[in-house]
Amino acid sequence: MLKLANQPHAASWYAATANDSTRHPPLDDNISVDVCVIGAGLTGISAALNLAERGHTVAVLEASKVGWAASGRNGGQMIGGFACDIDTFAKYMPAGDVQRMWEMGLETLDIVKERVAKHHIDCDLTLGYLTAANKPAHADALRAWRDDAKKRFRYEGFRYVERAHMDQYVQSSRYLGGLFDPDSGHLHPLNYTLGLARAAVESGARIHEDSCVTALRSENGTHVVETARGTVRASYVVLACNTWLGSLAPDVSRKIMPVGTYVIATEPLDAARAAALMPARAAVCDSRFVLDYFRPSPDNRLLWGGKVSYSTLAPHNLGEAMRRDMLKTFPQLDDVKVDYAWGGFVDITMNRAPHFGRLAPTVYFAQGFSGHGVNTTGLAGKLIAEAIDGQASRFDLFGRIRHRDFPGGAMLRTPALVLAMAWYRMKDLL
Incomplete structure (x- = not known):
């Protein structure tokens, strides 16, 4: 993962009209939680919010600022469904499950609307x-x-x-x-991300900005996530880094x-x-x-x-x-x-389908939104929380999709x- 500490948000209209200037302190301690989420974009914050609402203790580690990367600077278009053709799924599952994928594509929109209403997120939806x-x-x-x-x-x-x-x-x-x-539809993506972060903290999650992850390892059945100034021990890890995943999980990063x-x-x-x-x-x-x-x-x-x-x-x-x-x-x-x-x-991704899966039984990842991340990230966070709570059938549907490494x-x-x-x-x- 690249070192992005102390990087400001891109000099965009979004940053100029951001309505939340909350800063979250860097990790400066050794802590233990149920779940460590790496990345404070829409995927990571959505996972953290869903997990905290289910009663899990959650720490989010962000190399830079909440919403610093694509989540806070994209086109703001909220597009139902997925970036791939619906028949991409038909190659890997029967018609009944393709129907479930279609329904989840519509659910992505409902998730955004419900979050905006529930948490009073001012994001010009x-x-x-x-x-x-x-x-x-x-x-x-x-x-x-x-x-x-x-x-x-x-x-x-x-x-x-x-x-x-x-x-x-x-x-x-x-x-x-x-x-x-x-x-x-469309929305202000940075304000939406910042609003979800506020909701996650209010639900009990802790967020640490300027806390680049330098190593991820297992020790006596526990995951140890290291930063320059602290560590997080966790039963589960969620990789929500997308294009900034780097060497943390090279087998996964080659597929985006x-x-x-x-x-x-x-x-x-x-x-x-x-x-x-x-x-x-x-x-x-x-x-x-x-x-x-x-x-x-x-x-x-x-x-x-x-x-x-x-x-x-x-x-x-x-x-x-x-x-x-x-x-x-x-x-x-x-x-x-x-x-x-x-x-x-x-x-x-090569086929433009979302890439959700497990790096290990208790290490989850979600990536490859291929231009539909404003709303599909909300589904990713919800499905990861379901899976960690033992209800993995919907998450595992995505695991049936074959994803190839990019050539070269x-x-x-x-x-x-x-x-x-x-x-x-x-x-x-x-």
């Missing part, structure tokens, strides 16, 4: 999500998915939006139609890949202009492989995300590069300035994926 079609074939695929979801899973929430009515969602001529999901993704926030628009730009105030994502995603903010900015990169190198002159992409969809914003530009890494090893997998990304970019242009 807004419902409504639109997948916008860039090509006729994409429009046909979205219609087919609407019909398939209704037939196979009896889900009638999806509504296809014809091109003539797209201006109800986005004032752009770029898209040929779209699939609207009223149950998905860090992918750079970037966001800009424009200056505030006047209220009428903002309302005309995105009347429904829904989050929007396009249908390409190398996609753009965007949404309005409560203070009438446009939050625009994209520039997905496997190279781990941020685009040159990030703000201006992102602004040029934004103007392809919204040329009418040519006079609008960019106030914030930032980025970070999300983790993906530590030296070659990034160049290989950069070439693959170039191929997909070319396909998007055709």
Whole structure:
């Protein structure tokens, strides 16, 4: 795990509008708890909250700050289901269990809504999500998915939006139609993470920031988690580090890949202009492989995300590069300035399915959210808590999914994926 101590949050619109400045002291002692959670992003905090509510003593160790990585700097899009196609699961389980996976995909949304309401988390939760079609074939695929979801899973929430009515969602001529999901939506991810952390502490969990884990070992049947200034002894360990897992669990970290993704926030628009730009105030994502995603903010900015990169190198002159992409969809914003530009890494798996499992019988991990982490992390934390309490049937469904290492090893997998990304970019242009 990389040393990230004393790192501030990224200089983002999220950090500028964070509503909780609570700091948690570094671990400076030798303590014993039931469960040690490594990582204070959405996965780790969700696990800690669920475990504390079930009566477990929990310590969370975070190398930097709560929500420092992807949890506090992502696009804020809350997307029902999983990043992979639903039939990815059908390769590994019967139809009845695929149905259970579908239901858990919807449950991810319910978890966020319930947490926000129960703990009074001020994170600008807004419902409504639109997948916008860039090509006729994409429009046909979205219609087919609407019909398939209704037939196979009896889900009638999806509504296809014809091109003539797209201006109800986005004032752009770029898209040929779209699939609207009223149950998905968007939120302020850093404030959501900080709100969950507050709830976890109020439920009895302890969080230690600036406490990078340097070693994980077993000793007489107990796990010993070491930091520079203290240790935690625990019966269970939860690895919630995602792209920052590093050498703590190399066999697991080889099955995910860090992918750079970037966001800009424009200056505030006047209220009428903002309302005309995105009347429904829904989050929007396009249908390409190398996609753009965007949404309005409560203070009438446009939050625009994209520039997905496997190279781990941020685009040159990030703000201006992102602004040029934004103007392809919204040329009418040519006079609008960019106030914030930032980025970070999300983790993906080869098949885009979440990767949940055990490193040992009492060491759990959850990773590979592949762009759906805002809400799928809530399910991960809930299932880990269920499993530690002996109710592992739902958690173990994910263990049936085969996950492959990324090819090329530590030296070659990034160049290989950069070439693959170039191929997909070319396909998007055709």
